[in-house]
Amino acid sequence: MDIEQIVQDENKYMMHTFGRYKVAIESGKGSRAYDIDGSEYIDFTAGIGVNALGYCDEGWVNAVTAQLKKVQHISNLYYSPTQVECAKKLCQSTGLDKVFFANSGAEVNECAIKLARKYSFDKYGQGRNEIISLKNSFHGRTMTTLSATGQEVFHQFFYPFDECFVFAEANDIDSVSSLVSDKTCAVMIELVQGEGGVMPLDNDFVKSIQKLCSDNDLIFIIDEVQTGMGRTGSLFCFQSYGVKPDVITSSKALGGGLPLGACLCNEKLSEVLTPGTNGSTFGGNPVACAGAIEMINRIDNEEFLSEIKKKGEYIAQKLKALDEVEQVRGMGMMIGIVLKKDNAKEVASRCAQNGLLVLTAKNLIRLLPPLNIPYEDIDKGIEIFKKSI
Numbered sequence: 001m002d003i004e005q006i007v008q009d010e011n012k013y014m015m016h017t018f019g020r021y022k023v024a025i026e027s028g029k030g031s032r033a034y035d036i037d038g039s040e041y042i043d044f045t046a047g048i049g050v051n052a053l054g055y056c057d058e059g060w061v062n063a064v065t066a067q068l069k070k071v072q073h074i075s076n077l078y079y080s081p082t083q084v085e086c087a088k089k090l091c092q093s094t095g096l097d098k099v100f101f102a103n104s105g106a107e108v109n110e111c112a113i114k115l116a117r118k119y120s121f122d123k124y125g126q127g128r129n130e131i132i133s134l135k136n137s138f139h140g141r142t143m144t145t146l147s148a149t150g151q152e153v154f155h156q157f158f159y160p161f162d163e164c165f166v167f168a169e170a171n172d173i174d175s176v177s178s179l180v181s182d183k184t185c186a187v188m189i190e191l192v193q194g195e196g197g198v199m200p201l202d203n204d205f206v207k208s209i210q211k212l213c214s215d216n217d218l219i220f221i222i223d224e225v226q227t228g229m230g231r232t233g234s235l236f237c238f239q240s241y242g243v244k245p246d247v248i249t250s251s252k253a254l255g256g257g258l259p260l261g262a263c264l265c266n267e268k269l270s271e272v273l274t275p276g277t278n279g280s281t282f283g284g285n286p287v288a289c290a291g292a293i294e295m296i297n298r299i300d301n302e303e304f305l306s307e308i309k310k311k312g313e314y315i316a317q318k319l320k321a322l323d324e325v326e327q328v329r330g331m332g333m334m335i336g337i338v339l340k341k342d343n344a345k346e347v348a349s350r351c352a353q354n355g356l357l358v359l360t361a362k363n364l365i366r367l368l369p370p371l372n373i374p375y376e377d378i379d380k381g382i383e384i385f386k387k388s389i
């Protein structure tokens with residue numbers, strides 16, 4: 001099948017929810033992808049932050065296929081040793097207490113919201129159910145996580161939305177505290193607003209949120225769906241901020257390319273969800289969990305994590321040296337590039353034509369390269385980027 005045929009069939013048979021680049025990827029290895037004609041692309045996207053060890057990493061493929069040959073799925077009515085091992089690893093590497101598994105970022109954010117509301121219901125009764133989120137945030141595409149998302153563009157068409165979310169200014173603690181009332185049960189943030197344009201939050205602001213939460217018995221939720229699994233240079237970003245959230249959510253790179261999400265909570269919340277209060281048919285699938293165990297083993301390693309910071313700085317330095325670049329921001333290997341010409345979408349398309357995959361977020365170019373990308377591929381990708389701007 002050629003690309004024209006694929007585009008035509010996609011138009012005919014699929015709902016048009018994605019603005020796709022005209023590239024049909026057939027295979028990949030490491031940080032290189034290959035399309036159906038055999039053309040090569042340096043991949044600075046990692047499947048939007050999912051393939052953190054690149055395409056078809058050998059250790060990950062072995063871990064996943066070994067599990068696949070044992071059992072592909074069991075119902076959550078039975079125990080899965082692989083699932084339990086994965087939960088144990090997540091708790092041990094974060095200092096959090098318990099895990100609920102689902103399949104995606106939105107689903108684990110739903111779990112975080114349920115946890116916060118039920119904690120509050122159990123302790124204070126009805127009506128304490130409002131959650132403070134930040135303007136410019138992104139928390140997912142389900143109805144409730146869209147409601148939690150602080151961008152007007154997402155609050156249309158699908159009314160009614162959950163009205164128990166209010167939105168504060170990022171990096172303005174007065175704005176957050178002014179929204180606290182006897183109805184508030186939680187504060188929910190991303191530490192680096194990814195879809196919002198790669199905006200890292202100030203450390204003081206995040207620490208002040210933690211204090212506000214502990215002073216008012218509010219659940220402090222950090223959405224680490226995009227920032228987690230080494231992306232910003234620590235296994236989870238909250239670890240480099242030096243805060244202790246009550247809840248974190250992880251997905252994207254957690255399964256290394258298979259759908260998996262985890263909502264982790266501390267001891268205070270560990271008995272809140274009881275049988276029947278949450279569930280998932282596929283959540284914690286053993287094949288996805290086998291992938292996640294390999295991901296945690298490989299990423300949660302001082303040397304690997306410090307290399308992420310080094311590579312992130314290396315990429316940022318190279319980009320800052322380009323005349324067309326106004327600003328480079330982000331953390332670790334979560335990188336946003338503001339272009340002087342404000343033509344990110346056009347540049348991203350040209351990059352794809354020239355053999356480089358990049359993302360956009362709002363009006364900037366966003367890079368989420370595989371964390372183990374070799375310097376040679378970074379250099380090659382940046383050369384293509386230069387040519388494309």
Ligand SMILES: Cc1ncc(COP(=O)(O)O)c(C=O)c1O
Nearest residue numbers: 104105106138139140194225226
């Ligand atoms: C911070 C954050 N939360 C939640 C989500 C939603 O994740 P998913 O698409 O897996 O539902 C995303 C996706 O981009 C995200 O970046």
